[in-house]
Amino acid sequence: MIQRINDFKGAMRHTGSTWQFKPTDKVNVITVNGYQPTAKNLRTGTYPFHRQMSAITTKNPSTDIIKLIKEAQTGPAFRRVAKQYQLLPLNH
Numbered sequence: 001m002i003q004r005i006n007d008f009k010g011a012m013r014h015t016g017s018t019w020q021f022k023p024t025d026k027v028n029v030i031t032v033n034g035y036q037p038t039a040k041n042l043r044t045g046t047y048p049f050h051r052q053m054s055a056i057t058t059k060n061p062s063t064d065i066i067k068l069i070k071e072a073q074t075g076p077a078f079r080r081v082a083k084q085y086q087l088l089p090l091n092h
Contacts (some may be wrong), residue, residue, distance in 0.1 A: 039086035 029036065032047055040045055041047035055069045072078060081087065 039088055042088055 015032070030049070031037075033051070035041045035047045037047050037049065042050055053073075057065060057069075061069075
């Protein structure tokens, strides 16, 4: 994705907060009315841009698949990443 952003001159240059990029990449943090995209500003609504992560399955997922999805959304590994990158739970 970073390469596509670098290659596309007119790109908004949006990327997820957990993606790593080099200083030479053409990715910039966009401030809105002086507000940075921090967890606090997202939570209070002072920074308006965000996206929701989702999991999509076909047909009726098994109990095991539902358990895996819930673990990915709320488990210890997610909580570590969420803390590091200031991710918010869906119902913040």
